[in-house]
Structure formats: C-alpha cells, structure tokens
Amino acid sequence: MAEQPFVSIVIITMNHEKFIEQACLSAMSQTYANYEIIFLDNASKDKTYEIAEKTLAKFDKKYKLIRNTENFGVAKNLNILVSYSSGDYISILSGDDWYTPDNLAEKADFIQEEKVDFVLTDGFKYYENEKKTTNAYPEKDKKNLIDNINNFFHLNVAENISVNVGTFVKRQLLVDYPFDEDINTEDWDMNLRLTSKGYKIGFLDKKLFYYRILSTSLSRNWKIMKDSYEKVTNKYLPYIKKDKLLYKKYKLKLLHFKYEILISEAKSSDEIERLKIEWKKEKYKTKHSNPIILFFKLLISKK
Numbered sequence: 001m002a003e004q005p006f007v008s009i010v011i012i013t014m015n016h017e018k019f020i021e022q023a024c025l026s027a028m029s030q031t032y033a034n035y036e037i038i039f040l041d042n043a044s045k046d047k048t049y050e051i052a053e054k055t056l057a058k059f060d061k062k063y064k065l066i067r068n069t070e071n072f073g074v075a076k077n078l079n080i081l082v083s084y085s086s087g088d089y090i091s092i093l094s095g096d097d098w099y100t101p102d103n104l105a106e107k108a109d110f111i112q113e114e115k116v117d118f119v120l121t122d123g124f125k126y127y128e129n130e131k132k133t134t135n136a137y138p139e140k141d142k143k144n145l146i147d148n149i150n151n152f153f154h155l156n157v158a159e160n161i162s163v164n165v166g167t168f169v170k171r172q173l174l175v176d177y178p179f180d181e182d183i184n185t186e187d188w189d190m191n192l193r194l195t196s197k198g199y200k201i202g203f204l205d206k207k208l209f210y211y212r213i214l215s216t217s218l219s220r221n222w223k224i225m226k227d228s229y230e231k232v233t234n235k236y237l238p239y240i241k242k243d244k245l246l247y248k249k250y251k252l253k254l255l256h257f258k259y260e261i262l263i264s265e266a267k268s269s270d271e272i273e274r275l276k277i278e279w280k281k282e283k284y285k286t287k288h289s290n291p292i293i294l295f296f297k298l299l300i301s302k303k
Contacts, residue, residue, distance in 0.1 A: 031104075043071045090169055092169075096214065099166060118201055119202045122137060128212055149201065255286060
C-alpha cells in the first residue's frame with residue numbers, strides 16, 4: 001500500500017432512520033486507518049440524528065456531528081461538510097448508501113498510483129422496494145466510460161453517464177471550486193466543472209459501494225431534473241452546439257424530459273398512449289435529418 005493520506009468521509013443525510021446505521025457502520029468499518037468521519041443531518045424529522053449519534057459514539061477515530069436546524073439543498077450541505085473536514089481527500093457518502101470495507105484503501109491507493117485528481121468506482125445498485133441488487137453499470141456502458149476516461153468531459157457533457165457514489169476527490173479542489181448551490185445534480189456538475197478546468201479523473205474498476213434506489217429518488221422527479229439538466233448544460237451550451245452528435249443528444253434529452261413530464265400529468269391511459277406516439281415521432285425527427293429515412297421511420301411509427 002502507498003503512503004496513507006488523511007481522508008475525510010463526509011456523510012450527508014436526511015430522514016434516513018431506516019438506513020443510517022448501515023451507512024455509518026460501513027464508514028466506521030474501513031480497513032484504511034488514516035481517516036475521520038464528518039456527519040451532517042439536514043434537519044431530519046425522524047430519528048436519523050439520534051441513531052447516527054449512538055452509532056458513531058463507538059468509532060475509535062476522529063468524528064464530528066453536525067445537525068442543521070433548517071433544511072438546505074445537497075450542494076450547500078456538501079460545502080458545509082467540506083468546510084469542517086480536514087482530510088487531504090474527501091470521500092462522499094449519502095445516508096442511504098453504504099461502502100464496502102476496502103472502499104477507502106482501494107481509492108487512496110488508486111488516486112496516488114494513477115496521479116489523478118478525483119476518482120469514481122464501480123459498485124452495485126440496491127433496489128430497496130424489490131430487495132434486489134444489480135451492477136451499477138451495464139458492462140457495455142462501463143467499458144465505454146473506462147475506454148474514454150481521458151475524454152470524460154466530452155463524453156459526459158450532454159448527459160450524466162456516471163454513477164457518482166463515493167466520489168473521492170482532493171479536498172482543495174472542493175475549496176477552490178465549491179458545489180453550485182443552485183443545482184440539484186451537484187455531482188454531475190462537479191465532474192464537468194473539474195474536468196473542464198483540466199483536472200484529471202480516474203475510474204477504478206472495482207465494486208466498492210452500494211447505491212440504494214428508493215421510490216422517492218430525485219431521478220424520478222422529472223420537473224426538478226429538467227431544471228437541473230438545463231442549468232448544468234447551459235454552462236457548456238456553446239461547446240455542445242459545436243458538435244452535431246452532442247447537440248442531438250442534448251435535444252433528445254430535453255425531449256425526454258418534456259414527454260416524461262407530460263405523461264406523469266396525463267389524466268387517462270388514452271392520453272398517455274397519444275403522448276407516447278407523439279414522443280416517438282418527435283424523437284425520429286430529431287434523430288434523422290435524412291428525409292427519406294425520416295419518412296420511413298414515421299411511416300413505421302403509424303403502424
């Protein structure tokens with residue numbers, strides 16, 4: 001193992017009383033020795049803070065508990081956590097996810113050996129309602145990400161393709177470039193901001209986290225996601241528009257949000273079916289500039 005830099009695990013949580021003990025225990029059970037835990041409760045209305053306080057009291061290393069008296073967004077809370085941390089590196093953990101025991105050790109070795117500025121890893125998705133575990137990435141998508149890691153900004157600018165659980169990053173970068181507190185997809189925004197400024201990202205192909213998918217996950221709140229998508233991509237729109245494929249992907253993503261919102265607000269199954277047909281036609285028009293191909297695609301869609 002390379003030299004052990006000091007690491008801060010920052011845990012952000014709100015109303016996770018069912019899951020917070022598991023998250024804390026996974027942070028406490030790291031095989032890595034040189035680290036602290038900074039815990040922030042975002043004004044939970046349940047027993048999240050009390051459970052975490054009791055659990056972390058058994059931790060034999062440095063830790064700190066923060067309890068908000070009012071609710072803030074994720075980005076603001078992460079900036080607060082960074083301000084209280086003292087590690088050379090920061091590893092981010094949500095209160096409903098958890099780490100494997102070798103998480104920190106593997107990431108600390110990798111970031112030093114590969115001479116990168118921040119690291120993403122492979123892991124698992126855990127679907128809470130179904131009690132089902134799957135790979136975080138389909139193999140094809142993961143291979144594409146690894147093969148193009150040196151072109152990460154271009155690959156990721158029109159659509160977030162990475163699973164940002166347990167992001168491991170030099171603390172000073174988050175001091176110099178804080179999370180944008182006006183954006184909900186703060187992890188995607190951070191990845192783009194750092195890579196756009198020339199900082200190097202690495203991908204560690206080891207399964208080091210469990211990402212819990214809840215029915216209340218933000219990824220299904222289409223209006224919020226559309227707003228956040230536009231706020232992030234607007235920062236790089238001139239770059240996106242210069243590339244035909246990126247711009248097409250961008251327009252298809254906006255189309256996706258548009259129809260998911262309309263379908264979620266539909267009053268009947270007939271209306272949903274009508275919207276799906278409209279969506280398919282609009283998608284074909286955006287995808288295919290060749291009028292002959294478009295004609296046949298639209299003809300098929302009517303059948």
